[in-house]
Amino acid sequence: MTELRAGRTGEPLGIARDEARSQRPRYLDVLIGLAAFGVLAVLPLFFGSKALLDFVIRCSAFGLFATSLNLLVGYTGMISFGHGMFFGLGAYGFGLIMQRTGVPVPVAFVATLVITTIIATVIGAICVRLKEIYFAFVTLAFQMLIHSTILSWASLTGGDQGLRGGIPRPVFLGIDLSNHVHLYVTSCALLVIGLLLMRQIAQSPFGYTLRMIRDNANRASFIGIDVWRARLTIFVLAALFASTGGIVMALFVSGAYPEFAYWTISGEGIFINMLGGVTTFLGPMVGTVLLLILNDTVTRLTEYYGIVLGIVILFFAIGLRKGLMDFVVEWYGQRRDGAGERG
């Protein structure tokens, strides 16, 4: 697949760079995933701090969301400004199913994903044929459409108050999600499984088809790839992972709020991707951790959160011109390959 990268040296984000190096055997990804899960799972034994566990749970929710957005932005070149709608959809879908029907948690989980698949397919079918900026706007419009539906359908969704009264969590398979540690371990498991699956998608032949579409959609369609179908498929897949993130969030706050479906969630997702970098698979994960730390410290220090965050964004966008992981990878590559040569 190396010939795909020819002629891409002028790419401003340098997206293609990590790809040649990432031909590690698959089981290595699984091993790394298992090791990460192991470390996270024993964490509560050593640190009893609830704040730390909360932080990791939030990281899981946003990490799933941001990484799935990167499948669109970084791998396929589709800048979605409405990806947050699936985050909100996951939170509301799961919350509502649990509140209204009282089915076991796994059933509600699967049902939410089925609903997300249906809605994402309909929305995606309309959006994915549009180009760059129009795609961004139409996804944004759908996001706002869902947001206003949530606000106005108060009898179902609780309107601007959100889903209140808590989400019931009956015990299943010995897992009690109202127990904080159980919830923590489940979130970590969902995160690791989600990341592994997304990694699998990104490294599969389908993942390389997506990169080709990003680089030159015309060429891809000339060699017989159905671009529309590939874009729609990844749009729906990304929506599923975003929805899973929303489910984790709904479990964490035991409810769902209209802000989960507001455009700012999508804006933050884009920003997380930028912060961490879109050229590496784990970039968005790094970005998530950075943003949440930044968020927590800055809101504690000042009420003018926007100014600080804005300046940090400017630093990355104008100063560094790339995300942190991109920067690290490039620096590492330069050091390894000798000065001046790109990794």
Next chain:
Amino acid sequence: MDLDALTGCLASPACLVTQTTSGFIIGMLLFLVAVGLTLIFGVLKVVNFSHGAFYMFGAYFAMTAYQLSGSFALAVFCGAAGTALLGLIFERVFMSRVYGADVLMQLLVCYAFVLIFDDVVRMVWGPEFRSMGMPAAFQVAPLFIAGGVVPPYYLLLIGVALVAAVILGLGLARTRLGKVIRAAAHNPGMVSALGINTGLIYGGVFALGGMLAGLGGALAAPVRSLTPGMGFSVLIESFIVTVIGGMGSILGALIGALLIGMIRSFGSLGFPLFTEGLMYLFMVIVLVIRPTGLFGKEVV
């Protein structure tokens, strides 16, 4: 949903006039913001995500100038001139650095300024709702047209916006400067090779766009409440307007703005809770039928 109210209104001339007027002023304010957005996109190929902030600053500048001087004309002038200057600085210092970069970078720089500007307003003018109050000259009895209430200020607002639309349209089509701007939109490299300073043109167009949004904000100040987040909903609506009308088309912005104004005005009767949803729905429908908007040219 309250379809009876909607059909009832459509049957009564008084209500029809009132709602149409209110649709017009919503539309005209939107037009002033959206036309700047569409102009900046048409010439600079940049989507100014922070455009709502100029509207917000226009309103706040006008309020302060009005409170200090008591003159409404001066207030409107300050709102427009202040945002023009702000637009020039913003373009020259920040946006000009990300031309040619990824769309993502441009969006991010603008996103950063949305956050910064909102907080600056919060610092300077406070987080609470402010209101400028109707200028004394317009505190007169409303006109009655066919039984419908039309405040005189609304007529001024509609008049100013229409004049701005005509000047802008004719200026771009007929004057030498307009031709240069259109040429720069088409082929900046060639324009620059002919000895014209394209940086100046870009800065000027951004300032003009900022000024129009500021003018909209200043004119809206007497009839809207001022809050630090006020730019954002206007921004989203102007996006809808430009997308419906077609990016880069001034006529499209006017038609799109009026359509959205009417949808908001009449939709609030029939679907009080889903008015915003109606706009998004309308945008989706337009885009599905004509992806480039009603008056847009093909996207390259």
